[in-house]
Amino acid sequence: MAPAQPGGWWTRRLAVAAAALSLLVAACGGGTTSTGTNQGGTPQRGGSLNYLVSGPLANWDRGLDSASGGAAPSIFEDAIYSQLFRLSPTGEIEPILATGYQLSADGTTVTLSLRQGVKFQDGTPFDASAVAWNINRDLTTTCVCSPVTSWPKLSSEGITTPDDHTVVLHFSRPYGAVISVLITSSVNHIVSPTAVQKLGDQFKLKPVGAGPFEVVSNLVSSQLVLQRYDGFFKKGQPYLDKLTFTTIGGDQPAYQAMLAGQAQAGGLTTPALIQQARQNPSLTVALEQSTAPWVIQLNTAIPPFNNELAREAIYYATDPDAMRVHLFNNLFTATQSFTGPAGLFYTPKVPGYRTYNLAKAKQLVSQLGGLTVDLFAGNDTISTTLLQALQTQWSQAGIQTTIRADPDLTRIIQEFTGKKWQAGLQLVGAYDPAVGAGLPFRFLSTAIYSGVHDTTLDQMMDTAASSTDKSKRAQQYADIAKYISDHAYSPFLFGAVTGATALKSVHGPGLTSSVPLAGGFPAPYWDEAWIAKA
Amino acid sequence: MTATASVAVSADRLTRRVAWLATSPSLRLAARRLLIAVPVLWGVSALTFVVMSVLPGNAAQQLLGAQATPAQVHQLELQLGLDKPAWLRYGDWLGGVVTGNLGKSIASGQSVTAIIGLRLPVTLELVVYALVVSLALAVPVALLAAHRPGGLADRLSMGISMAGLSVANYVLALVLVIVLAVYLPVFPAIGFVPLGEDVGANLRSLTLPALAIGLPLAGFYTRLLRADIADQMQEDYVVTARAKGVGPWQVLVRHALRNSLFGLLTIVGVNLGTLIGATVIIEQIFALPGIGQAFIQAINNRDVPLIEAIVLVLASAVVLANLLTDILYAVLDPRIRYGQRPD
Numbered sequence: 001m002a003p004a005q006p007g008g009w010w011t012r013r014l015a016v017a018a019a020a021l022s023l024l025v026a027a028c029g030g031g032t033t034s035t036g037t038n039q040g041g042t043p044q045r046g047g048s049l050n051y052l053v054s055g056p057l058a059n060w061d062r063g064l065d066s067a068s069g070g071a072a073p074s075i076f077e078d079a080i081y082s083q084l085f086r087l088s089p090t091g092e093i094e095p096i097l098a099t100g101y102q103l104s105a106d107g108t109t110v111t112l113s114l115r116q117g118v119k120f121q122d123g124t125p126f127d128a129s130a131v132a133w134n135i136n137r138d139l140t141t142t143c144v145c146s147p148v149t150s151w152p153k154l155s156s157e158g159i160t161t162p163d164d165h166t167v168v169l170h171f172s173r174p175y176g177a178v179i180s181v182l183i184t185s186s187v188n189h190i191v192s193p194t195a196v197q198k199l200g201d202q203f204k205l206k207p208v209g210a211g212p213f214e215v216v217s218n219l220v221s222s223q224l225v226l227q228r229y230d231g232f233f234k235k236g237q238p239y240l241d242k243l244t245f246t247t248i249g250g251d252q253p254a255y256q257a258m259l260a261g262q263a264q265a266g267g268l269t270t271p272a273l274i275q276q277a278r279q280n281p282s283l284t285v286a287l288e289q290s291t292a293p294w295v296i297q298l299n300t301a302i303p304p305f306n307n308e309l310a311r312e313a314i315y316y317a318t319d320p321d322a323m324r325v326h327l328f329n330n331l332f333t334a335t336q337s338f339t340g341p342a343g344l345f346y347t348p349k350v351p352g353y354r355t356y357n358l359a360k361a362k363q364l365v366s367q368l369g370g371l372t373v374d375l376f377a378g379n380d381t382i383s384t385t386l387l388q389a390l391q392t393q394w395s396q397a398g399i400q401t402t403i404r405a406d407p408d409l410t411r412i413i414q415e416f417t418g419k420k421w422q423a424g425l426q427l428v429g430a431y432d433p434a435v436g437a438g439l440p441f442r443f444l445s446t447a448i449y450s451g452v453h454d455t456t457l458d459q460m461m462d463t464a465a466s467s468t469d470k471s472k473r474a475q476q477y478a479d480i481a482k483y484i485s486d487h488a489y490s491p492f493l494f495g496a497v498t499g500a501t502a503l504k505s506v507h508g509p510g511l512t513s514s515v516p517l518a519g520g521f522p523a524p525y526w527d528e529a530w531i532a533k534a
Numbered sequence: 535m536t537a538t539a540s541v542a543v544s545a546d547r548l549t550r551r552v553a554w555l556a557t558s559p560s561l562r563l564a565a566r567r568l569l570i571a572v573p574v575l576w577g578v579s580a581l582t583f584v585v586m587s588v589l590p591g592n593a594a595q596q597l598l599g600a601q602a603t604p605a606q607v608h609q610l611e612l613q614l615g616l617d618k619p620a621w622l623r624y625g626d627w628l629g630g631v632v633t634g635n636l637g638k639s640i641a642s643g644q645s646v647t648a649i650i651g652l653r654l655p656v657t658l659e660l661v662v663y664a665l666v667v668s669l670a671l672a673v674p675v676a677l678l679a680a681h682r683p684g685g686l687a688d689r690l691s692m693g694i695s696m697a698g699l700s701v702a703n704y705v706l707a708l709v710l711v712i713v714l715a716v717y718l719p720v721f722p723a724i725g726f727v728p729l730g731e732d733v734g735a736n737l738r739s740l741t742l743p744a745l746a747i748g749l750p751l752a753g754f755y756t757r758l759l760r761a762d763i764a765d766q767m768q769e770d771y772v773v774t775a776r777a778k779g780v781g782p783w784q785v786l787v788r789h790a791l792r793n794s795l796f797g798l799l800t801i802v803g804v805n806l807g808t809l810i811g812a813t814v815i816i817e818q819i820f821a822l823p824g825i826g827q828a829f830i831q832a833i834n835n836r837d838v839p840l841i842e843a844i845v846l847v848l849a850s851a852v853v854l855a856n857l858l859t860d861i862l863y864a865v866l867d868p869r870i871r872y873g874q875r876p877d
Contacts, residue, residue: 061641142610144601220642221831222823249818260715260723410591
């Protein structure tokens with residue numbers, strides 16, 4: 001998961017206005033029936049769905065070519081390209097355009113089996129050579145969506161295609177998280193090689209895949225209109241005739257647009273608004289748990305946090321439950337480690353974890369002769385709320401805290417690259433801790449965004465990522481969680497949620513029932529989405 | 535008449551027409567203002583470039599995000615030409631502008647002219663609609679208020695206009711959607727229908743955004759106009775008109791209002807920049823695919839060619855609006871002849 005996403009000045013003002021307005025809407029609102037998931041009914045064919053996107057999801061300026069678009073547009077790419085694999089609602093890896101995978105016993109070779117008879121939207125075959133072409137292309141792109149930063153190097157054998165429906169990846173060393181990386185990278189979205197060659201630069205505006213929908217029009221970062229691809233491999237699917245993605249300036253206007261009926265679905269992230277939507281009888285809200293919890297990163301390379309006592313004081317002075325319950329309506333799930341509830345190896349409780357204890361915090365601060373901390377974060381609504389809460393909580397323990405909300409991504413990056421930062425409030429983790437923005441991103445000695453420089457921990461992370469045995473990996477990550485806790489490297493807070501919100505007439509996993517946020521963003525199953533006719 | 539003679543007559547007419555135009559005060563004013571606009575616009579573009587250059591980070595870093603390695607960022611910088619010195623990049627861009635080429639968006643690779651061409655009509659229509667809404671409300675309300683200063687209509691209109699002035703347009707936008715799109719589904723909450731597709735639907739899609747921008751402006755204009763009309767009503771010419779038996783509404787509309795419109799025109803012209811600025815936020819709330827939406831994304835992406843082009847277009851719009859205002863002065867008041875001393 002990337003650092004907290006920046007928000008503009010007007011986004012913050014809008015959030016304040018939205019909070020006030022929420023009271024108005026609540027006052028004028030309908031019933032108070034609590035709504036849960038909405039899965040039932042026989043799918044009906046036809047209809048048009050307008051899905052609202054905002055924040056980082058609303059930026060597809062780099063285009064929709066899976067090899068250059070970046071992480072954010074995966075919600076669109078799922079619709080256009082479908083996926084080789086996706087996460088099932090229960091978090092298992094489910095083959096879609098692939099039919100399965102096999103990891104060799106030594107963990108160095110992965111065999112992907114592909115579905116036969118599938119055609120891209122331009123009529124060309126989806127086969128092993130197309131997939132191999134895509135993977136080779138993805139490994140050389142500058143996009144952070146490339147698996148190149150997580151996967152080990154390919155061996156001299158590279159990528160082979162024994163037949164039309166089999167692709168074999170030969171790695172130079174074992175890597176247990178290979179498929180976890182694949183499903184969160186560009187490799188999961190296979191483009192038509194013929195269309196790429198034919199369309200050139202225009203491909204990213206009107207891409208061609210083998211997914212359930214094909215592009216009709218694309219006004220970059222404003223509106224993307226798709227229509228059903230009749231040649232989709234699942235007979236009778238997708239159900240929708242038309243799928244539109246519309247950019248909107250935040251949760252409150254998105255919520256109101258849904259109430260007005262101009263949009264049928266979208267993802268809400270503002271806790272107060274999620275609660276309000278749950279109480280609205282015309283909407284269905286499914287809570288999608290995060291894979292990435294909030295963490296207070298401490299820079300152990302410089303004072304004051306090169307002293308373990310100072311780090312312990314922060315652990316004891318921090319009360320995540322008070323923030324979770326009183327500030328975020330109890331929507332968020334507590335954790336004491338680096339994976340959110342929707343991720344692999346989720347460890348909510350870590351033995352020996354230092355929980356809130358004001359007396360101990362005060363004693364440690366006194367022992368240190370006082371503690372002054374500079375804490376920074378992004379300036380999105382949740383970050384700024386947390387910054388203030390932490391400043392207040394820590395002041396009770398005698399910790400003097402300066403808080404700073406950095407206005408954009410570049411400033412946050414500069415904080416880390418400057419190496420002079422003391423404490424940062426960020427998100428950590430991914431679906432699989434080994435994947436790109438996962439555990440190493442925040443804890444590896446050599447990582448730019450890490451405040452920890454511990455070779456033992458580096459070795460533990462490398463071993464856990466290489467392991468091919470899932471139960472063994474679970475134990476290894478539990479050990480890592482304990483190691484981080486024992487050394488008081490970084491207190492963890494809780495994982496945020498996204499409220500998948502839709503009108504009652506809408507149905508589909510990821511729209512009205514929860515599916516894991518593999519890439520940190522909503523991932524509805526577009527091929528299964530449908531709208532009940534009035 | 536022979537063909538040669540006919541051509542000679544036409545040429546003569548053309549020469550006389552050009553000579554007449556050259557002596558036209560309004561045209562001379564327009565030409566002078568347009569010439570002055572050139573360094574103004576250059577200054578705006580240079581300042582924008584400097585600001586974007588001193589901001590931390592660049593397009594490569596913004597586009598790749600936090601997970602990008604320094605090597606990936608460097609590679610993209612090379613691809614995008616961001617390794618060149620800033621002055622050279624600005625020079626390249628400016629050279630393109632002079633030849634009518636606004637360049638390509640760093641982020642999307644699309645022609646900037648095409649992006650602006652797609653989006654500018656939406657924003658322009660919104661600006662014009664908001665202006666019409668604000669003036670259509672302000673003028674009659676101000677007249678009503680000034681008709682009997684201190685009366686019920688005056689107090690009520692001043693109270694409402696003060697309330698309108700005090701509410702930020704993005705808050706008003708959300709309230710308007712709740713009232714006029716959710717509870718009374720009269721207008722759509724989001725979206726845009728092009729004018730060429732369906733005129734009625736187009737106006738409906740822009741009504742709430744135009745109200746969100748236009749209502750606070752109407753409050754401002756109402757107060758301004760009402761105060762000016764009240765002043766005018768104390769002038770001698772009004773007393774004279776009344777003494778001649780001209781009715782109170784006629785005095786108000788035909789005499790006082792006409793003179794007060796100068797002040798209003800000035801403020802409208804000056805305010806155009808604010809009006810355009812408001813569209814940036816309002817377009818986000820109402821999901822309008824205008825230039826403001828592209829502007830926000832361009833700033834997020836540090837997409838300098840697109841930012842520069844948008845700033846240039848908006849600055850040109852403000853310059854042109856001010857020029858138009860000055861020309862309108864002449865239209866409204868025959869005494870005013872630019873370049874001539876009024877007798």
